[in-house]
Amino acid sequence: MKIKRRATRADVPSMAMGDIAFNLLIFFVILARAQDDSHLQWTPAEATNIETAGHSVVSVLIDSDEKLYLNGQPIGEASLESKIDELLRDFAVGDRTVLLKVHREATAMRFEPVIEAISNVGGELVHIVEEDRDE
Amino acid sequence: MKIRRRSSNLLIEPPSSATGDIAFNLIVFFLVCASVQPDSGRHQTLPRSEETEQKEEKDKNIEVVVKRQVALVNGDPVQPAEFQARLAALLAGKPRPEDKVVVVKSDDDVPYHFWMTVTSQIEDAGGIITLQIEEEREVQVP
Numbered sequence: 001m002k003i004k005r006r007a008t009r010a011d012v013p014s015m016a017m018g019d020i021a022f023n024l025l026i027f028f029v030i031l032a033r034a035q036d037d038s039h040l041q042w043t044p045a046e047a048t049n050i051e052t053a054g055h056s057v058v059s060v061l062i063d064s065d066e067k068l069y070l071n072g073q074p075i076g077e078a079s080l081e082s083k084i085d086e087l088l089r090d091f092a093v094g095d096r097t098v099l100l101k102v103h104r105e106a107t108a109m110r111f112e113p114v115i116e117a118i119s120n121v122g123g124e125l126v127h128i129v130e131e132d133r134d135e
Numbered sequence: 136m137k138i139r140r141r142s143s144n145l146l147i148e149p150p151s152s153a154t155g156d157i158a159f160n161l162i163v164f165f166l167v168c169a170s171v172q173p174d175s176g177r178h179q180t181l182p183r184s185e186e187t188e189q190k191e192e193k194d195k196n197i198e199v200v201v202k203r204q205v206a207l208v209n210g211d212p213v214q215p216a217e218f219q220a221r222l223a224a225l226l227a228g229k230p231r232p233e234d235k236v237v238v239v240k241s242d243d244d245v246p247y248h249f250w251m252t253v254t255s256q257i258e259d260a261g262g263i264i265t266l267q268i269e270e271e272r273e274v275q276v277p
Binding site for chain 1: 157255
């Protein structure tokens with residue numbers, strides 16, 4: 001007599017799919033956050049005639065403690081110029097936008113060398129500021 | 136004869152398998168909302184720096200010295216309200232772009248918001264900004 005082997009079905013529980021997707025998403029969000037500068041503390045200055053900055057691969061930030069960051073990562077003033085040059089190397093004129101985010105109370109001693117470094121490598125400088133509504 | 140309405144005591148719960156999907160869609164929604172806010176700012180064109188020795192003779196370009204709370208145009212302190220009009224008047228008689236260069240020299244303690252106000256007004260008046268930054272050199276005395 002032949003005894004039939006009982007076929008057992010092993011399904012992945014579909015109930016867990018949503019949770020898996022949720023955790024994956026959280027993982028990628030945290031990973032993305034580490035590369036941008038949205039976690040840094042700074043208050044923008046105000047200016048008139050502002051326009052959309054457009055797409056940029058380089059973002060330089062001076063936070064409220066006057067610390068310098070390039071694309072969200074801390075960097076020294078001495079190596080800033082070479083790093084920006086490295087990032088902008090493959091970009092043609094018109095696409096070399098560099099976003100500069102400076103805390104409104106940061107002093108010239110700190111931000112002027114940064115502006116100089118950006119202009120030296122041919123970066124197209126955009127000061128990220130807020131629209132001055134008092135004007 | 137009274138007919139009793141049958142009251143069902145069954146509790147209708149949303150399917151718990153959907154909660155993960157709901158959370159996922161909520162996150163996607165908030166992520167999209169957060170990422171569509173574009174950065175806005177003010178474009179500024181600055182020439183590349185070049186090393187120049189300090190000259191005895193005075194340049195014919197307009198010089199703006201930015202102090203902590205006041206700006207000086209060719210050595211004269213100018214009120215912020217009058218600053219742009221004063222510069223526009225000085226630049227009016229200069230049709231060539233090379234004559235429109237305004238040399239900006241800032242004190243170390245000038246805050247960014249004031250520097251931004253001054254340089255914006257220079258650009259709005261038609262000037263081309265050039266930063267003058269003093270280079271520090273260490274000289275060893277034997």
